Every structure is written in C-alpha cells, then in structure tokens.
Amino acid sequence: MNSQQIQGFQPENMQIYPKRFQLLLRKMYQYHNNIESDAPLLYKAYKFAENAHKTQFRRSGEPYFEHVFETGMILAELSMDTxxxxxxxxxxxxxxxxxxxNTIAEEFSPVVAELVLGVTKIGGIKFDSNQERQAENFLKMFLSVAQDIRVLxxxxxxxxxxxxxxYSLPVIKQRRIAIETRDVYAPLASRLGMYSLKMEFEDLAFxxxxxxxxxxxxxxxxxQHDEMERYIARFSxxxxxxLKKKGIQTKIYGRIKHHFSIHRKMLRQNKKFEEIFDILAIRVIVPEESDCYAALGHIHSHFVMIPERFRDFINVPKQNGYRSLHTTVIGxxxxxVEVQIRTADMHHSAEVGIAAHWKYKESKTGTDELEKQIKWLRELVEALKSDPTNDAEFMEMLKIDLFQDEIFVFTPNNDLIKLPNGxxxxDFAFNVHTEVGLKCLGAKVNGRIMPLNSPLSSGDRVEIITSNNYNISYNWLSFVKTTKAINKIRKWLRQNEYEQSVKLGEEILEKGLRRLKMADRLKEAKERFADMGFQTLNLFYQALGKGDITMRDVVNRLFRAEEPSPESESDEGGLSGLLKRTVLRTPQGIRIQGIENMMVNLAKCCNPLPGDVIVGFITRGRGITIHRSECKNIPKLQIEQDRFIDVEWDISGGKKFVTHLKIICEDRRNMVYDITDIIKDAKTNMLGINFELEGEIGYxxxxxxxxSVKHANRIIAKIQKIPGILNIERI
Structure with a gap:
C-alpha cells in the first residue's frame, strides 16, 4: 500500500480515538483493507480491557493496561488480523x-474467547529443567496451539x-523467564519464520x-558502531x-548482527570479538523474483564470493517458509559482508513469518501457506496423541524439529525432499512413505549402494531398495534423525512386541496349566483376567509373555487353594532336588553354583561367548543349556520359569567358541574374498560361509x-570398514 493510501486515513476519521489508539490504527492500515470498518470493534476491546484492568498495576508501578495495549501494538506490527x-x-x-x-464470547465473538482461553492456558505453563515437566508442558502448549496458531x-x-x-522483577524471576524465553520461545519463533521476534528474544534473554x-x-x-554504520552505508x-546501472531498482537495509548471534559465533569459533569478521549484513530488496538472481550475478561479478556460504532459499525454501538468496562476499x-537478496513480500514474511499470511486468510493461497508452515506442529501433536512416548523420547523429537538445520536431497524422479541436517x-525412506521405510533393505546414494546410517548431503540423489517383508531393527533408532522415522519405527516395534507378547502369553498359559495338570481350568483362567489386575485378556497375556508375571503368580492368585502338582517345587522333589550345595565347573568354561553331575551345552540359537550375560535352563534329558540373556527364545522358556538357574563364565583362556556373523552387503566383485581375507589375517578359523543375492544386495x-565377545567385535569392526558392507551383526 503506497503512502497516498496511508494518508487517506485522515485524523478526521480518527479524532474520536485517543492518540495512542490512532497509532495502532495507522499501523494496521498499512496491511488491513477494512480497518475503518473494524476500528469501532477494536476500540471497544481497547476500552473493555482498560476498564477491566483499571485497578491493577504492574510491579514497575505502571498501569497494567499498558502491558495489554503494548501486546496489541506488537500484534499490529506483526501484521496480525483484527x-x-x-x-x-x-x-x-x-x-x-x-x-x-462467556462474557468475552458474547461481547466480541466465540473465536476471540477461544484465543483468550488458549493464551490463558499457555500462561499457566512454567518451563524448567525437569524433563518430565518440560515434556508435559510443551505438549499442553502444542495441543492448545495446534487448534489455532494465533494463540502462540x-x-x-x-x-x-x-x-x-x-527489569522490574526480582533477579531469580528474571532468570527463570529469560531461560524460558531463550530455550522455548526463541526457537519456536524461528521455527515459524518470525526472525525479528527470535532475534529480540535471544538478545533480551542474553x-x-x-x-x-x-x-x-x-x-x-x-x-565500533559508528564506523560499522559508515561502512554499511558506503557498501550499500x-x-x-x-544494480541501478543494470536497471534494477532496489531498497537496501544494512545492519550489525544481533548481540546473541555474535556471542554464539565467538563461542563456536573460539575467537575474540575483534577476530569475528562476518558481523555485518545487508538486505537487498528488489521488485521481482527474477531480479533476485540478476542482482546476485551482478554482485558476484564485482565482489569475490565465499562459495560455501551461498544458499538459495528461494528455489528451496526453509520448512518455515523463509525465502531469500544468501551469499557472503569479500566487500x-x-x-x-553477508548479502541477503529478496523481494518486498519475501522480506515481510522473513520478518514476521507465519503472521504475514493472516492478511491473505480469505484466499486459498494464504490458507495453504499457513497449513504448510504449521504442518510440522500438527504432525507432532498427532503422532504424540496416536502413540504416546515417554518424556525423554518427546523432548528428543521436539529438539529435532526445533533446532536442526536442513538439507535438500532428490528422489529418482527429481522431486525435492527436505530433511534435517545429518x-x-x-529418514529419506520414511519421508517418502511409511511402508517404504518399514520395508527398506538398502539405499543407493548418487548411484552407489550405501549403508542406511550414512549421513546425506544436500544435492544427493537417493533411491530406496525395498523387500516384500518388514525389516525393522531396534538398531535403526540409534541413527535416524527425523521425528517421523523415530515415531514410526517405535510404533511398529511396540505393536510387534505387543502382538508377540500376547501370542506367547497365551501359549504360556495353556502349556503351563497343562504341565501343572490343570488344563481343565484354562477357560476359568481366561475369564478371570480381572482378578489378576488386568482390564483385558490380551493385557493379561501380554504381561505373561513379557515375564511381568509368571505361571506361579497366576496359580497362586487364581487357584491358591489347589494342591500343588507333582511337578511343582517341594522341599526335596522336583527341580530343587537337583540343586546340591556344590559348584560345577564345565569344560565349556561355565561355573554353576548348586549343581553336580549334569551335562552342559551352549545354545545353538544364540551361541553365547565369554563376555555375554548368560542364563542357564534345565532341560529334561539334556542337562543345562546356556543362553545369552537377550536370546530370542528366552521368552518362550518362561513357561517353565522355575527351570532357570544362575550361571557365570569361568574362563582360564585359550578356549574357542563358535559364533555366526550376519552380513548384508553390496553385490560386487571380490566382496567374499575381502571378508575371508580379514578373517584369515585375524588368525581366526572360519567354519563356514554362505551368501545369497536378492537384487543388488548380498545376504x-x-x-x-x-x-570372546571382544575378539568377535574386533573382527566385526574390521569387516565393517570394507567398502560396500551395509550391516554386520552377531546372531
């Protein structure tokens, strides 16, 4: 809107209003087409608030109404709607x-009342260093804000x-509010593209x-302020x-970077103030988007650019909608000097971020842009509502979304995908589609097969190799970076673990009662899950399957009046009769307290090695089988939990143990030779090797x-370094 239009809103139209209110109207007139018709309602709210707070004063002594009026003025400066x-x-x-x-809804509108209630709820939230409270309070804020971003x-x-x-508050309260502002409000403002707010929040907190x-x-x-200002003016x-000689009309604004930004540079680079050179920036405002690139070319033709500092946020906007060209030149x-080149609309959006789009709220374009900018917030809230996480997990996901920079990579079809740095x-696979992520086998980056944990760089072209089956691993959680990937992996693992535990628990109950010669009580046991303290039969099964409760717990709670079965424990019979007060040392290097004259075998399902945490299981007719504590078969054996015994390693050295390595690798010449060469160099006996191909991946x-475990890990580490090895683990 030009200056003549602004002057059209003359004092005679406003003279009925106080001067400070006139200032607010003039501010809103610069972006609001219907301010004259909205002015009476705005003034009604102004007077309503003034009367409501007329007896209240702030700690500084000024009327409380000063605060609420200034809040409204800041919103007008941010181009927010009436x-x-x-x-x-x-x-x-x-x-x-x-x-x-209710009174506010009647006097103004239900929407105004909802916004006020939303702000009131957030106002009751106090953020501190306690992670549990932090997570709970962030979630409260986001659940409120997700309904209407204007609340935030x-x-x-x-x-x-x-x-x-x-300044008027006690020092302790100053620090608490400043920490909250630096750690919560500044990053949120940045994530929503409100950079002017972000910078002021950071400087005030600092x-x-x-x-x-x-x-x-x-x-x-x-x-150095005066000298730097003169330099900025001269360079501008x-x-x-x-640019004028090239026919490009410009407005140029120069600035010294804000205090906290300079302070952060000093800390990161471990330099003194006088050693920091890039603290000056200018913004070149041009009429059209095409002028941005033309201006960039002309500036680069006169000044040497620093290549690694160039960023094109016009073609590839930030997730918060920020668009501009960034370059740093030797001026x-x-x-x-950092030079930012943008149009007037881009500049306005860069200053006020998401608030800039409220003036377009009647148009579909504006609505779409708003949805894009707050999509991350809605997705985060939905993910948390659909799959609750613990506090550490929530804060981890939030930190990813708020504090990481972005990279830009391409699909095989040249579609652009934004991802966090690292x-x-x-992460790319889950960004494309959840099913692609869950069925991911491997990936090609720029035409070459790479491990799934390889960090991507901007400009990479990524192709995902999938199978027909799910291939999810707990190990994935150790390297994925995006909220979506973390959430989907955890959700699948939890669901899969739940289903397996339910199935196993049902099996434990049936076999356990049969072993105790109480099979006729199975129907009764299933019907009495509530007596065990569970709301559903599946939750009862899950607890049995996970080992949270045992068959002994079930029998004692549901059938405590029953006579013990012949196989249950007694003073001399059953398993306890096997446990003598002796110590057994086995040829395999296992030490067992309270056992004598029994066979001992290492389980083939998990191949335990010295250094593993192990458990023993008494097997009828086969003595004691030694398992790794994390062996996949341990849950199944919990049907007979009283057969577990404590065991430990007792190795004098020199013994050899068999272990199996599962290897996933790129299909290339000499891969098997490279693997066997490392095993030979390690002076290790290889008992067998088998490889199968599925597409371009070898298994x-x-x-x-x-x-020992250490010995195995040394070999694994060496094989992992072979080019084309995607994954290797003991099985």
Missing amino acids: TSVIAGFLHDVVEDTNISS VIKFADRLHNMRTL QYLEPEYYKALDKQIRS DTIQDI LDKRL ATPL GNVAIEVE
Missing part, C-alpha cells in the same frame, strides 16, 4: 479479573513486552542470563549504484571361532 489484536487486548482479562470467557503469536507478543520490561558478557560485548559493539551505496576493504537414507552367514 481478531488477534482484539484477543491481545483481552488476553489477561479471564485470568486476572472476574470477567468470564499472541503469546509471543505478550512475552516480548514482558521481556522488554523484565542480557539477563549473562549480563557481564552482554555488557562487555555491547561495549565493544558500541565502540556501492551495491545500489551497481570493500576486504571485509566479509539425516540418513532411512551372508559366516561361522567363525573366537575366544
């Missing part, structure tokens, strides 16, 4: 006065004015959290002259003799 500004005026009315939300923007405005007037550092840095900046004039006097091919099983 409803948001009204809610900003009224945001503390429900909490701090006896006026109800109003809270931002409220918090910003509170930070600007924080001022209260590290006052000595802030004062020292501020003094250094002030000492030079750029403007260059006048060989000084580094993302892997597996192998190698049996070798080793002395």
